[in-house]
Amino acid sequence: MAPARPYWKGYLKLSLVSCPIALYPAISTAEKVSFRQVSRRTGHRLRHQLVDSVTGEVVESHDKGRGYEVGNNRFVMVEEEELQAARAAQPIAPTAAADLSVARASSAPPSKAAARHVVEEEEGEELSRPLPVSQRPENTRTIKIEHFVPRVQLDPAFFEKPYFVTPRGQVGQEAYAVIRDAMRGKEVMGIGYVTLSSRKRPIALEPLENGIRGITLRHIEDMRSPAEYFIDIPELQLPPEMLELAEHIVGTKARDFNPAFLTDHYRAALTELLKEKRAALPMPEATPVPSQQNVVILMEALKRSLAADTGKAPEIAAKGKKPKKRVAGQREMLLPISGKGTAKEATKDKPKEPARPTARQRKAG
Numbered sequence: 001m002a003p004a005r006p007y008w009k010g011y012l013k014l015s016l017v018s019c020p021i022a023l024y025p026a027i028s029t030a031e032k033v034s035f036r037q038v039s040r041r042t043g044h045r046l047r048h049q050l051v052d053s054v055t056g057e058v059v060e061s062h063d064k065g066r067g068y069e070v071g072n073n074r075f076v077m078v079e080e081e082e083l084q085a086a087r088a089a090q091p092i093a094p095t096a097a098a099d100l101s102v103a104r105a106s107s108a109p110p111s112k113a114a115a116r117h118v119v120e121e122e123e124g125e126e127l128s129r130p131l132p133v134s135q136r137p138e139n140t141r142t143i144k145i146e147h148f149v150p151r152v153q154l155d156p157a158f159f160e161k162p163y164f165v166t167p168r169g170q171v172g173q174e175a176y177a178v179i180r181d182a183m184r185g186k187e188v189m190g191i192g193y194v195t196l197s198s199r200k201r202p203i204a205l206e207p208l209e210n211g212i213r214g215i216t217l218r219h220i221e222d223m224r225s226p227a228e229y230f231i232d233i234p235e236l237q238l239p240p241e242m243l244e245l246a247e248h249i250v251g252t253k254a255r256d257f258n259p260a261f262l263t264d265h266y267r268a269a270l271t272e273l274l275k276e277k278r279a280a281l282p283m284p285e286a287t288p289v290p291s292q293q294n295v296v297i298l299m300e301a302l303k304r305s306l307a308a309d310t311g312k313a314p315e316i317a318a319k320g321k322k323p324k325k326r327v328a329g330q331r332e333m334l335l336p337i338s339g340k341g342t343a344k345e346a347t348k349d350k351p352k353e354p355a356r357p358t359a360r361q362r363k364a365g
Helices: 080-087 100-105 173-186 240-252 265-280 292-310 343-349 359-364
Strands: 008-014 017-025 066-071 074-078 142-150 159-167 188-196 199-208 211-217
Touching (some): 008 173, 008 188, 017 173, 142 173, 142 199, 159 199, 173 199, 188 211
Antiparallel strands (some): 017 159, 066 074
């Protein structure tokens, strides 16, 4: 079952055939073990602070920008609008098959001095406010297959991130199946472009079981030429007997690929270690709950203070108790006041109220 929310939604187009699709990441980092930098003394998490390398002053996040180094502490500032314009540049489609070795030779590994000037932009890095929607580069939300290449010609070194490409809804399933089966029948991969994170990226499409897998590809500028590393390896004439023996050993160890070989044993051992350490941690102290008894005592003291100051009983109901209903004609109960005698004495000193006439007396009057 596919996840509830796809990573990307759009259309897959081949000539005049198109179908709605969704992209889901084929790899997961949910089981990845990550650590935080903490203080050994307090156990609290540490926070990084941006500091000006020359003045030593702390730099706020809104003053952080992008700069391309051109000299010692000399940088060319690049604004977000300029980056967006560069991302919107249209790629040039290849007109003929290029020699991979020549292309890689033009991308020889840079020297250590030049490596500092390689333009690298981290995904998800927020250095400034995002541009308004009207100023962002156009995203057609369409993967248009430009051409097809034999599967064996695409070097796996170009593969970057895999995605599962699935049809959206019942409408496009037939067109989806036509594109998938056509690639499977010709044993080819479709090459096109997809816009991810506001940047156009090359992508390769290949049939996988009942679906299609998309793999974003690295740019040719990121690849290094193997000739730079293998040029010093000499050609050797090996004895036939030695080569035959090596081939025999290879044959005895030949078997089908088992994905279990890729199990991350370090992660499994680390997870067990963390479980043991977590179980040994003392239980966190419970948050103290304020006592209700102090509240009740304080409320009683406030009531007595109010009664002593005003000579009247406070009309504040105790928490959790409803005040009693007063019966019509019922006299008020007087509370004893310090220095004024008892409630009975207070009642004697108070003049009696005239008796209220009954209903029969009112009629007679």
